[in-house]
Amino acid sequence: MKKLMTLGLAILAFSLWAGNSIFSYYGYPVQFYGRDVYSMGMGDSGASDIFRYNTGYTNPAQTNRDNKSLFGTGIIAGYTNYKSEYQGTERSFRDDALDFPYFSVSVPVKKHRIGFQYNSYASGVVNNQYAYPDSTIERQESDKYIFRTDLIYTFSYKNLNLGISGNYYFGHDKRTFEQTSATNTVPTRESLLRSFKNPTLSFGALSSFDKHSVGMHLTLPVTLEGESKRSSTHTTEPAEDYTLDLPLQYAVSYTALPMPQLKVAVDANYEMYSEVDESYRDGIKLGLGLAYEPEKGQKYWYRGIPLRAGLWYRQLPFKDARNNADIDEMAYTMGFTLPLKNEVSRVDFALQYS
Numbered sequence: 001m002k003k004l005m006t007l008g009l010a011i012l013a014f015s016l017w018a019g020n021s022i023f024s025y026y027g028y029p030v031q032f033y034g035r036d037v038y039s040m041g042m043g044d045s046g047a048s049d050i051f052r053y054n055t056g057y058t059n060p061a062q063t064n065r066d067n068k069s070l071f072g073t074g075i076i077a078g079y080t081n082y083k084s085e086y087q088g089t090e091r092s093f094r095d096d097a098l099d100f101p102y103f104s105v106s107v108p109v110k111k112h113r114i115g116f117q118y119n120s121y122a123s124g125v126v127n128n129q130y131a132y133p134d135s136t137i138e139r140q141e142s143d144k145y146i147f148r149t150d151l152i153y154t155f156s157y158k159n160l161n162l163g164i165s166g167n168y169y170f171g172h173d174k175r176t177f178e179q180t181s182a183t184n185t186v187p188t189r190e191s192l193l194r195s196f197k198n199p200t201l202s203f204g205a206l207s208s209f210d211k212h213s214v215g216m217h218l219t220l221p222v223t224l225e226g227e228s229k230r231s232s233t234h235t236t237e238p239a240e241d242y243t244l245d246l247p248l249q250y251a252v253s254y255t256a257l258p259m260p261q262l263k264v265a266v267d268a269n270y271e272m273y274s275e276v277d278e279s280y281r282d283g284i285k286l287g288l289g290l291a292y293e294p295e296k297g298q299k300y301w302y303r304g305i306p307l308r309a310g311l312w313y314r315q316l317p318f319k320d321a322r323n324n325a326d327i328d329e330m331a332y333t334m335g336f337t338l339p340l341k342n343e344v345s346r347v348d349f350a351l352q353y354s
Helices: 002-012
Strands: 070-073 076-086 089-099 102-109 112-131 137-157 160-180 188-208 212-219 222-232 240-246 249-259 262-271 283-292 307-320 325-339 346-353
Touching: 089 112, 112 160, 160 212, 160 222, 188 240
Parallel strands: none
Antiparallel strands: 070 102, 076 089, 102 112, 112 137, 137 160, 160 188, 188 212, 188 222, 212 249, 222 240, 249 262, 262 283, 283 307, 307 325, 325 346
């Protein structure tokens, strides 16, 4: 346990990076739904999966019933490719992305479990630069994060799991504009920094049968409160009150074992953004995944590697401000696992093309 605490503190000491998206100027386009890397490889589904040791804790009732202390974390790395057209000229470029999505610990106490999860809930990072013919250079940047910490309690009775978690959100939204020119001796710089925080609660239930499990969970709406401060090269305005509303969120999920070595999972997430902002539509994310979990003791090592595949669809709540168009996403995923010597320990890998 001491090693887990030390490792956890070391991870929390790192800065958290966020996924890149050109839509970061309009909202929080990159969102983590609380599932782990295993689930990411099978369509980001599996919020009711109790047929393995370790999971994410998007549903506070989701936990393994074995008497084992569990630890999990992950890293997402990749590239985002963009194309843009301005004044008849088309350009393309690539951004790298690095995200530390979550860190979780779960400890059993008889029929109870106490857990903790820290994750980057939503984010948006993008910056762009344009050079005009007269040597003027304009640069814009959006740097926004919402982090979430969960303190989780789960109770198991026969085939039923009930869970509750206290959730604490905090974050910032920073916008920056810079302009430099050969004719200006002092560069123009303007920035807007918003910070916010507040707690809420989540509830979950999960019922399991021999080869099936079904779960549901919800997170209560919350108004994040903080301040907004605008500054420029020459002045800093007084801070003003600022609020950010997060809506009621709920999800349902189903996991089945149609064959001993085959698993199927279906998840649906719903976020009632239209209730907090009339210009938004409700957010939806649907995931479908398959997993192959081979029996142990295979003659050839490669036959013993668990494999996964899936896809997901998501509709973002905000629109593209340039043409008022809805923004939809779809991703194809795959994953595999490298089991370690310890029965519980494993390293999961996932690939995603969205």
